[in-house]
Amino acid sequence: xxxxxxxxxxxxxxxxxxxxxxxxxxxxxxxxxxxxxxxxxxxxxxxxxxxxxxxxxxxxxxxxxxxxxxxxxxxxxxxxxxxxxxxxxxxxxxxxxxxxxxxxxxxxxxxxxxxxxxxxxxxxxxxxxxxxxxxxxxxxxxxxxxxxxxxxxxxxxxxxxxxxxxxxxxxxxxxxxxxxxxxxxxxxxxxxxxxxxxxxxxxxxxxxxxxxxxxxxxxxxxxxxxxxxxxxxxxxxxxxxxxxxxxxxxxxxxxxxxxxxxxxxxxxxxxxxxxxxxxxxxxxxxxxxxxxxxxxxxxxxxxxxxxxxxxxxxxxxxx
Numbered sequence: 001x002x003x004x005x006x007x008x009x010x011x012x013x014x015x016x017x018x019x020x021x022x023x024x025x026x027x028x029x030x031x032x033x034x035x036x037x038x039x040x041x042x043x044x045x046x047x048x049x050x051x052x053x054x055x056x057x058x059x060x061x062x063x064x065x066x067x068x069x070x071x072x073x074x075x076x077x078x079x080x081x082x083x084x085x086x087x088x089x090x091x092x093x094x095x096x097x098x099x100x101x102x103x104x105x106x107x108x109x110x111x112x113x114x115x116x117x118x119x120x121x122x123x124x125x126x127x128x129x130x131x132x133x134x135x136x137x138x139x140x141x142x143x144x145x146x147x148x149x150x151x152x153x154x155x156x157x158x159x160x161x162x163x164x165x166x167x168x169x170x171x172x173x174x175x176x177x178x179x180x181x182x183x184x185x186x187x188x189x190x191x192x193x194x195x196x197x198x199x200x201x202x203x204x205x206x207x208x209x210x211x212x213x214x215x216x217x218x219x220x221x222x223x224x225x226x227x228x229x230x231x232x233x234x235x236x237x238x239x240x241x242x243x244x245x246x247x248x249x250x251x252x253x254x255x256x257x258x259x260x261x262x263x264x265x266x267x268x269x270x271x272x273x274x275x276x277x278x279x280x281x282x283x284x285x286x287x288x289x290x291x292x293x294x295x296x297x298x299x300x301x302x303x304x305x306x307x308x309x310x311x312x313x314x315x316x317x318x319x
Contacts, residue, residue: 007311014283017302021079022079025046029042029044044068044086045086047083047084057077057141059143060153061089072277073284077281077285082288087118089111141177143177143179144181144183146262158211159238173213180244181284188237194228211242218284219232221250222255222271223255250316251280256271257272283302286298286299286301
């Protein structure tokens with residue numbers, strides 16, 4: 001069999017576990033009160049049109065993106081039974097806040113605050129889609145993010161930031177969050193960081209020792225950052241260094257966009273590969289279902305299917 005046929009077989013096997021999907025309703029923009037924020041907080045809410053006891057996924061976008069991006073993941077998760085909430089953070093290209101803007105140094109903090117604002121207003125979010133009220137399980141919440149969004153998400157999972165003296169900073173974790181997925185998450189800081197990153201990104205000095213919430217880390221083995229002189233292994237630090245990140249999904253030949261999760265035919269996708277995205281969609285769904293106690297054996301079954309593939313598109317390490 002060709003690798004394409006083999007991947008299709010893997011996808012079909014994974015679909016047996018996560019389902020074939022249902023129609024989705026999506027509303028955007030939904031504006032949430034955010035006192036003290038420089039601009040209104042807008043989110044996109046996506047949910048299946050049927051089903052009850054729906055778990056929640058908060059998704060934090062990468063630098064420059066907005067709540068209408070990342071449809072390959074957000075729409076897929078929603079079609080498989082999740083309510084997906086995507087904020088537009090202040091670094092979105094829609095707002096034009098550049099590195100020289102006096103508001104920029106605090107954007108990483110505002111990003112984390114955005115996720116807290118969403119958690120505080122779940123009832124309003126639930127009411128944004130007609131027919132959704134009463135169908136959402138507020139006790140099953142996961143947070144996910146890509147690139148800078150992964151740094152944002154990991155704060156709610158327990159990771160902290162080291163100050164200039166190497167002291168561990170404020171605990172911004174949120175006990176309402178039960179699981180996480182970190183996609184292309186930048187690693188630890190230090191002399192490996194390029195001068196631009198050292199000067200502009202204080203959040204690139206994370207401490208993962210405090211990240212104790214169950215987490216899946218996803219990395220591409222061809223992801224070479226412009227922010228660090230380290231190789232693709234930099235994006236595995238969250239898995240290596242944290243007690244909560246128990247699983248690492250490495251996608252073979254994948255770069256920073258992991259095949260196209262921000263969207264197809266966009267500048268950020270330098271490694272477009274719909275098959276890779278299809279596998280990631282299903283593997284991440286299986287992980288979420290197990291981590292949120294919806295399918296106890298789903299993640300183990302997905303790992304086994306990936307490992308048994310004749311031409312694996314990736315592999316999983318587990319602690």
